[in-house]
Amino acid sequence: MKRLEGRTVFISGASGGIGxxxxxxxxxxxxxxxxxxxxxxxxxDVAREISEKTGSPVHAVxxxxxxxxxxxxxxxxxxxxxxFIDILINNAGLALGLEKVxxxxxxxxxxxxxxxxxGLLYLTRMIVPGMIERGYGHVIxxxxxxxxxxxxxxxxxxxxxxxxxxxxxxLRMDVVDKPVRVxxxxxxxxxxxxxxxxxxxxxxxxxxxxxxxxxLSPDDIADIVLYTASVPxxxxxxxxxxxxxxxxxxxxxxREG
Ligand code: 8X3
Numbered sequence: 369m370k371r372l373e374g375r376t377v378f379i380s381g382a383s384g385g386i387g388x389x390x391x392x393x394x395x396x397x398x399x400x401x402x403x404x405x406x407x408x409x410x411x412x413d414v415a416r417e418i419s420e421k422t423g424s425p426v427h428a429v430x431x432x433x434x435x436x437x438x439x440x441x442x443x444x445x446x447x448x449x450x451x452f453i454d455i456l457i458n459n460a461g462l463a464l465g466l467e468k469v470x471x472x473x474x475x476x477x478x479x480x481x482x483x484x485x486x487g488l489l490y491l492t493r494m495i496v497p498g499m500i501e502r503g504y505g506h507v508i509x510x511x512x513x514x515x516x517x518x519x520x521x522x523x524x525x526x527x528x529x530x531x532x533x534x535x536x537x538x539l540r541m542d543v544v545d546k547p548v549r550v551x552x553x554x555x556x557x558x559x560x561x562x563x564x565x566x567x568x569x570x571x572x573x574x575x576x577x578x579x580x581x582x583x584l585s586p587d588d589i590a591d592i593v594l595y596t597a598s599v600p601x602x603x604x605x606x607x608x609x610x611x612x613x614x615x616x617x618x619x620x621x622x623r624e625g
Contacts, residue, residue: 370398371598378402378443378453380433380491381460383411385560386510386593388418389586390457393594395424402450404431404442405460425449433460433487434479443494452502455597456495458488458532459510463525463566477524484528488535496539496548505548506597509536510589513556513611519618526618529554533607540606549604551596556611556618558584580623581614 377394381387382403391403395418403418405411408430415428427450432438443453461484464476492507499505514522515529536552543550563574589610596605614622 370396371594372455373398375399375454375597376402376450376452377455377457377597378404378491378495379457379459380404380431380487383407383414385562386555386558386586386589387457387459388414389590390459390593391426392418392422393587393590394455394597395419395422395426397594397598398424399455400424400450401426402429402446402453403427404429404433406430406432431460433491434482436490439487439490439494443491453495453498454502454504455506455508456491456499457508457510457593458491460487461510461528461532463514463522463562464568466521466566468521469523472524480524480528484525485531485535488532492535492539496543499548500543500546503547504601505543505546506551507536507539507548508551508553508593508596510593511536511552511554513554513609513615513618515554516609517617517619522618536607540604547601549601551605552607553589553593553596554607554609555584555589556609556615557581557621558586558589560586580625581612581621583612584610 377399379387379390382391383405391401395401411428415426419426429442431442509532511532512529514526515533518526536550540550563577567573
């Protein structure tokens with residue numbers, strides 16, 4: 369029997385990067401997977417590819433976590449086969465810009481707070497009651513090492529990830545008498561389109577972020593996420609902080625050359 373045979377997993381922000389890798393790892397482990405992201409076109413291709421590769425059912429749903437009504441619709445209109453969600457992976461999130469607070473773009477702050485904090489809360493609020501009712505659940509939040517030490521020019525992003533840590537800790541307390549687990553995964557430098565998004569498409573700037581070092585890959589994170597979901601049901605992994613070997617904190621990094 370595969371590790372998570374028959375479980376249903378809902379993953380936000382799953383058209384690429386860590387979200388997509390998680391979808392593949394959970395599908396490989398025998399789960400039914402719902403992948404959500406804002407544009408359905410690419411997502412449906414991703415769903416098809418993963419389903420063909422793993423043999424598990426994968427369903428794509430249009431999901432804008434910043435839009436409360438859309439979140440409700442997306443969860444409530446799932447096909448019956450996918451509607452009982454056992455594991456929620458709150459992965460949708462982003463960084464926008466690297467500026468001092470005094471120079472910051474307020475629209476960027478709103479987008480980060482709306483996505484990383486409020487979006488995570490909307491999905492969690494929609495899905496956790498069903499987990500409690502059915503007597504099984506696991507919320508896995510993708511936080512960041514940015515939650516542990518703030519870094520210059522990153523105050524708002526770091527604050528949103530600190531919020532993810534405290535929402536995880538608070539939720540764990542709120543469901544302590546229920547069979548629902550809460551895990552916060554805090555990755556450091558991971559090579560996805562994270563930096564391209566942060567620098568608003570400036571590939572030159574984005575590629576420099578990983579100069580002279582070997583970052584984590586989305587697969588590295590998905591492997592850990594899957595592990596935290598695979599341990600026996602009485603075992604709850606609160607938090608995993610993971611960085612490349614050459615990174616000690618958000619800004620203590622060793623580069624070759
Ligand atoms: C991503 C980690 O250090 O690039 O959340 O902000 S960092």
